[in-house]
Each structure stands twice: as structure tokens, then as C-alpha cells.
Amino acid sequence: MAAALAAGPGRPAPALKARRRRQALVTLAFLAPWLIGFAVFFAYPLLSTVYFSFMKYDGFRPPVFTGAANWRYVFAHYPLFWPALRNTLWLVAVMVSARVVFGLGVGLLITKIKTGAGFFRTAFYLPYLAPPVAATMAFAFLLNPGTGPVNHLLGDLGLPQPGWFNDPSWSKPALTMLALWGIGDLMVIFMAALLDVPKEQYEAAELDGAGPWQRFRYVTLPVISPIVLFAVVTGVIQTMQYYTQPIVAGKVASGIIGNSGQAFEPGYPDHSTLTLPQLVYNLGFQRFDTGSACVIALVLFAIAMAFTALLMRRRGGLFQAGE
Known part of the structure; x- marks a missing residue:
């Protein structure tokens, strides 16, 4: 009670802040497998796909930035x-x-x-x-x-x-x-x-x-x-x-x-x-x-x-x- 009063009105006590921090870390630990899987198998491939859509890249030579050329080719010139x-x-x-x-x-x-x-x-x-x-x-x-x-x-x-x-x-x-x-x-x-x-x-x-x-x-x-x-x-x-x-x-x-x-x-x-x-x-x-x-x-x-x-x-x- 004294620690809570010392923290002042509207400000959580240090013990309460530490408990919330521990709870957040535990929650994050349980979410970690999903977060890692989401980042590795969804977010990274999606961002890479967006990145390469603006590049000229054949898988062998380094990618070269071409702007919206690939988008114009697909929508305007690719017949299929x-x-x-x-x-x-x-x-x-x-x-x-x-x-x-x-x-x-x-x-x-x-x-x-x-x-x-x-x-x-x-x-x-x-x-x-x-x-x-x-x-x-x-x-x-x-x-x-x-x-x-x-x-x-x-x-x-x-x-x-x-x-x-x-x-x-x-x-x-x-x-x-x-x-x-x-x-x-x-x-x-x-x-x-x-x-x-x-x-x-x-x-x-x-x-x-x-x-x-x-x-x-x-x-x-x-x-x-x-x-x-x-x-x-x-x-x-x-x-x-x-x-x-x-x-x-x-x-x-x-x-x-x-x-x-x-x-x-x-x-x-x-x-x-x-x-x-x-x-x-x-x-x-x-x-x-x-x-x-x-x-x-x-x-x-x-x-x-x-x-x-x-x-x-x-x-x-x-x-x-x-x-």
C-alpha cells in the first residue's frame, strides 16, 4: 500500500509494472513460435515478392531495379x-x-x-x-x-x-x-x-x-x-x-x-x-x-x-x- 501511495495517483507501482512486464514476456514467449513462423514463411516471402516485382531478375545475375516495367508488361503486353x-x-x-x-x-x-x-x-x-x-x-x-x-x-x-x-x-x-x-x-x-x-x-x-x-x-x-x-x-x-x-x-x-x-x-x-x-x-x-x-x-x-x-x-x- 505504501509503495502504491508513493507512486502517486495515476502512476502504477513498480511492483505492478514489473508484474505486467513479466506477463507480457510470458505471452510473447508463447506467441514466439507463431511469430517466427509468420515472419519466416509469410512476411518475408511476401516482402520479397513485392521487392522482386520491381526488379529484373533471372535467378542468376544480381537483380536490377526497373520500376514498374514488370507491372506494365504483365498488364499491357503479356498476352496470356x-x-x-x-x-x-x-x-x-x-x-x-x-x-x-x-x-x-x-x-x-x-x-x-x-x-x-x-x-x-x-x-x-x-x-x-x-x-x-x-x-x-x-x-x-x-x-x-x-x-x-x-x-x-x-x-x-x-x-x-x-x-x-x-x-x-x-x-x-x-x-x-x-x-x-x-x-x-x-x-x-x-x-x-x-x-x-x-x-x-x-x-x-x-x-x-x-x-x-x-x-x-x-x-x-x-x-x-x-x-x-x-x-x-x-x-x-x-x-x-x-x-x-x-x-x-x-x-x-x-x-x-x-x-x-x-x-x-x-x-x-x-x-x-x-x-x-x-x-x-x-x-x-x-x-x-x-x-x-x-x-x-x-x-x-x-x-x-x-x-x-x-x-x-x-x-x-x-x-x-x-x-
Whole structure:
């Protein structure tokens, strides 16, 4: 008490200041692993990417400052940037939406199955475990317009036979079908969320005369909305990094895969499967234009952050309109 009075009004006692300092140091010690990881694996790479975006650098000679030359080249003179941007945004809008709706539908369906639910859970989850390269190659052979069994079956049924990965208008829908085939991750997440919805709320809604759609709209969706938001945000981030499947599908469809020594420009057919991550690899590791690759990487980062911020800002009203 005497030490506190001696410190004067509004001024903490030395013992209190020392205790706060110790608490701050303990907190910092617990945060240190995360802070170190954040600095090494996020802050430093991000700042380096910004730095090299203003440099001419091929990975061998010292970087040379060129101002905004790389930015002007990518946005005004690089012919593949805008097709890749359009394809990436198309995949974000269509593929993410389709995966969320399909994953939620499959999860809802399996939770309603009384017998054989374990079999269907396993059957829908197993494709997710397939390696992306193997799964894409299998899909490319199944959807081969000339020899694939899918088009043979469609022909036997008298239906149109698309070109799939060999047709610019069908290549992105074919990639979306591949993404829906590996829906097991979202199915499991949505099943866990659906099983966590209180049954009392369903019973109360049913007593009030709510039908199946009303119960889903006003009971299920509000409860699982955080999980839906999580699925959308992570889906957007993953799709902004979409690289393996489109480039493997393009190689298989063009006949390049398996033939060593052949040059391959990503995006077959007609740049319809070209994505921004492919441009980052092509510019940075095949053409050794690190500065332009960093520009596209920063564009990817900015778009992903913008989508995430928009979704997080609107999270409270995603499923409330019309109530």
C-alpha cells in the first residue's frame, strides 16, 4: 500500500509494472513460435515478392531495379495474363459454388440414409484420396472424345459427344466435374455440421407446420452457416492456387505427356485451361522472368484477399435475406 501511495495517483507501482512486464514476456514467449513462423514463411516471402516485382531478375545475375516495367508488361503486353485471369475467376465462381452445393447435398443425403450409410460415406470419400495427377489422367482418358467410354456411352444413348479436354468450351466444365468427383473432404465436413444441428429445432419447426425446404432454410442453414463460409473461403483460396489438374489434363489431351523433351505451353486447348499459378511457374521457372512472375503472384494474393474479405464481411447476411 505504501509503495502504491508513493507512486502517486495515476502512476502504477513498480511492483505492478514489473508484474505486467513479466506477463507480457510470458505471452510473447508463447506467441514466439507463431511469430517466427509468420515472419519466416509469410512476411518475408511476401516482402520479397513485392521487392522482386520491381526488379529484373533471372535467378542468376544480381537483380536490377526497373520500376514498374514488370507491372506494365504483365498488364499491357503479356498476352496470356488476361485469359488466365478470366479462367481463374471462372473456376472460382463456378467450381467453388458447385463443390459447396454438391458437397452439402451429398452430406445431407447420407445423413438421411438409414441403412448402408457407411458404404456410401466410404464410396464418396475414397476419390478424394486419389493423387491429383493420377485422378486427372484417369479422367482425361475416360473423357477422351475418340476412345473414351463416356463418349461411347453418350453416343449409344443418342446424346451429344463433347470434346471435353480437347474442346475450349468444355475443358473448364470437365475440370469442374473432376473437382466434384473428389468431393469427399467437403462431404465429411458438412456431415459433421449437419449431425450437430439440434433435433429439437427440427421438431419445433415441424410442429409449426414447416415443410422440408422451410426446415432446411430456417433451421439447417443458419446453424451450419459458419461451416459453409469456411468451405467457401478455403475453396476460393485453393482454387486461386489451382495448378496441377489443368496442366496435367492439358498435357494428356494434347498428347504431350510421356514424351520427354517436348516443349509444352500451358493452357491447352486454346488457353482454356490456363490459370494464373501456371503463369507464375511458366514465367519464373521456365522463362526465368522472376519479376513478372512476382507481379502475377501478387495479383493472386490480392484477389484471394479481396474475396476472403468480402465473404467475411458479408458472413452475417449470407443466409438471412428473405426471413
